[in-house]
Amino acid sequence: xxxxxxxxxxxxxxxxxxxxxxxxxxxxxxxxxxxxxxxxxxxxxxxxxxxxxxxxxxxxxxxxxxxxxxxxxxxxxxxxxxxxxxxxxxxxxxxxxxxxxxxxxxxxxxxxxxxxxxxxxxxxxxxxxxxxxxxxxxxxxxxxxxxxxxxxxxxxxxxxxxxxxxxxxxxxxxxxxxxxxxxxx
Amino acid sequence: xxxxxxxxxxxxxxxxxxxxxxxxxxxxxxxxxxxxxxxxxxxxxxxxxxxxxxxxxxxxxxxxxxxxxxxxxxxxxxxxxxxxxxxxxxxxxxxxxxxxxxxxxxxxxxxxxxxxxxxxxxxxxxxxxxxxxxxxxxxxxxxxxxxxxxxxxxxxxxxxxxxxxxxxxxxxxxxxxxxxxxxxxxxxxxxxxxxxxxxxxxxxxxxxxxxxxxxxxxxxxxxxxxxxxxxxxxxxxxxxxxxxxxxxxxxxxxxxxxxxxxxxxxxxxxxxxxxxxxxxxxxxxxxxxxxxxxxxxxxxxxxxxxxxxxxxxxxxxxxxxxxxxxxxxxxxxxxxxxxxxxxxxxxxxxxxxxxxxxxxxxxxxxxxxxxxxxxxxxxxxxxxxxxxxxxxxxxxxxxxxxxxxxxxxxxxxxxxxxxxxxxxxxxxxxxxxxxxxxxxxxxxxxxxxxxxxxxxxxxxxxxxxxxxxxxxxxxxxxxxxxxxxxxxxxxxx
Numbered sequence: 001x002x003x004x005x006x007x008x009x010x011x012x013x014x015x016x017x018x019x020x021x022x023x024x025x026x027x028x029x030x031x032x033x034x035x036x037x038x039x040x041x042x043x044x045x046x047x048x049x050x051x052x053x054x055x056x057x058x059x060x061x062x063x064x065x066x067x068x069x070x071x072x073x074x075x076x077x078x079x080x081x082x083x084x085x086x087x088x089x090x091x092x093x094x095x096x097x098x099x100x101x102x103x104x105x106x107x108x109x110x111x112x113x114x115x116x117x118x119x120x121x122x123x124x125x126x127x128x129x130x131x132x133x134x135x136x137x138x139x140x141x142x143x144x145x146x147x148x149x150x151x152x153x154x155x156x157x158x159x160x161x162x163x164x165x166x167x168x169x170x171x172x173x174x175x176x177x178x179x180x181x182x183x184x185x
Numbered sequence: 186x187x188x189x190x191x192x193x194x195x196x197x198x199x200x201x202x203x204x205x206x207x208x209x210x211x212x213x214x215x216x217x218x219x220x221x222x223x224x225x226x227x228x229x230x231x232x233x234x235x236x237x238x239x240x241x242x243x244x245x246x247x248x249x250x251x252x253x254x255x256x257x258x259x260x261x262x263x264x265x266x267x268x269x270x271x272x273x274x275x276x277x278x279x280x281x282x283x284x285x286x287x288x289x290x291x292x293x294x295x296x297x298x299x300x301x302x303x304x305x306x307x308x309x310x311x312x313x314x315x316x317x318x319x320x321x322x323x324x325x326x327x328x329x330x331x332x333x334x335x336x337x338x339x340x341x342x343x344x345x346x347x348x349x350x351x352x353x354x355x356x357x358x359x360x361x362x363x364x365x366x367x368x369x370x371x372x373x374x375x376x377x378x379x380x381x382x383x384x385x386x387x388x389x390x391x392x393x394x395x396x397x398x399x400x401x402x403x404x405x406x407x408x409x410x411x412x413x414x415x416x417x418x419x420x421x422x423x424x425x426x427x428x429x430x431x432x433x434x435x436x437x438x439x440x441x442x443x444x445x446x447x448x449x450x451x452x453x454x455x456x457x458x459x460x461x462x463x464x465x466x467x468x469x470x471x472x473x474x475x476x477x478x479x480x481x482x483x484x485x486x487x488x489x490x491x492x493x494x495x496x497x498x499x500x501x502x503x504x505x506x507x508x509x510x511x512x513x514x515x516x517x518x519x520x521x522x523x524x525x526x527x528x529x530x531x532x533x534x535x536x537x538x539x540x541x542x543x544x545x546x547x548x549x550x551x552x553x554x555x556x557x558x559x560x561x562x563x564x565x566x567x568x569x570x571x572x573x574x575x576x577x578x579x580x581x582x583x584x585x586x587x588x589x590x591x592x593x594x595x596x597x598x599x600x601x602x603x604x605x606x607x608x609x610x611x612x613x614x615x616x617x618x619x620x621x622x623x624x625x626x627x628x629x630x631x632x633x634x635x636x637x638x639x640x641x642x643x644x645x646x647x648x649x650x651x652x653x654x655x656x657x658x659x660x661x662x663x664x665x666x667x668x669x670x671x672x673x674x675x676x677x678x
Contacts, residue, residue: 116622155636
């Protein structure tokens, strides 16, 4: 289940409050033996900006339309939608805190999600391809995204919101480790 | 032969229908020898001037061996078949057209269409060739857009030889190599039957790592038959399948019901036809493909032969099986019969059956050959049930879920009426995932998913959350150590 929530103000339900940054959060219990790293705060800023730039104008337009076409009373209908948007603001924060990754001796762990949690373990030897992408919006915020591919298409391992240097360091390290431990199908 | 003289000047399509018969046959005989490159191949037909003129008109022939000369005929019929399909699908409009058509128009259409189709068939055959080198099979094809497929033999996952009914009558076969990333175009259709067998032997010998000089003459590896499914058992097994009967009943009753409600024959037929298709696939269609199922073992791996009208063959080299599934339909359980399915990377879903029906003991014997060190009974025994509180997540069916691990495989079972046991060798695990939805988290449950190289996933659902995290960790370790002991890609080295 993809739990990335670019500007979608739903799905991120209240979870247990987690300490900010990359510290161990309840998203993955019993994983204190490894060194977890979080993703950049700029990712949260980017997603919140996208949320602010897209949803409120639409809501405003709808409110005006309701007011003009149906009647002022009907604008009450907009209250739940506004509430969902406000909730989305906080949900994005929780989702951002839930993204963590850790390099272990032989594999990479990626953990994410608040309501729908997912943890992926990819052994280095199984990586077929490591790619770093960065779209125009991500570049504005100085971010890059790391995507791992194995021979199984179901392996959906990606880390968004890394600084480009970290993404490149990770890519080089993973490629190197992958070559050292390479195993095909 | 006056018409032969004028051919080079004439329009291209009129020259083509006879040419393969005339000029290509002598060349095809020497399929083992490498052809000289360029378009002068058919010069051996004894009429140098005409042939050379003809060759100038044709595109350059790619080097390599050719497909069987019967191939163009298959492609010739493609446009006509397409027309027929169109006529069936849009029946009303097709009828309208036909009533307007006079005999003359029909004749003209045929005179234009048939040569055009023949020309297309001939040309597509002309520009297709294949070549076996030490490390790969190269298939060159494409009339306008050239396409060269390089299929690496050390990445070979399986070799399929298919002989459809018509092709059997003519004595030709299709040969396909399953490699991750190949598509339907990368098959050799058609080559002569004897050639296909020889080519298969050569490709397997090269893929196995036999010295390149010895490979062409290595011949077919000896095989030992493991199981042969008798037709009577297949018949009984299919009669005991619920899906076939379900479709059959639906085919009879649903159109009748729809007709009585709506009074429209069209609607009844529209719903009946797909169901009839389903019934066909589940019963007779399956009987035809799974008839005379033979599993044999050879140094080149597992050999599967089956089919009544279309004979199909697959060779799966050792260590290529990514996952095995043992399916037990409800009504087979009394007889203790099982169906075994296997997944190989790069293969299509159609040929994923290892054994359509066999007693459990026999299936266990075959399984031990496919995945060395795997004991079916042990794998079934280690699958422990899920916690009782899982009934709040999946009522009733929670009892069907189970998961366990042996030294060799990750085993999960599911299903209550129709039981399924999935085995993934540790060495084939590509990644391990854990997922947990909100409801599962309330119940302190989680799912563990294991992805293997055949684009499949085995899931151990509804485990206790602490156990699930332990499974993920342990499985990552096991897959790593399992890979170290895995066999080499070239299995005879």
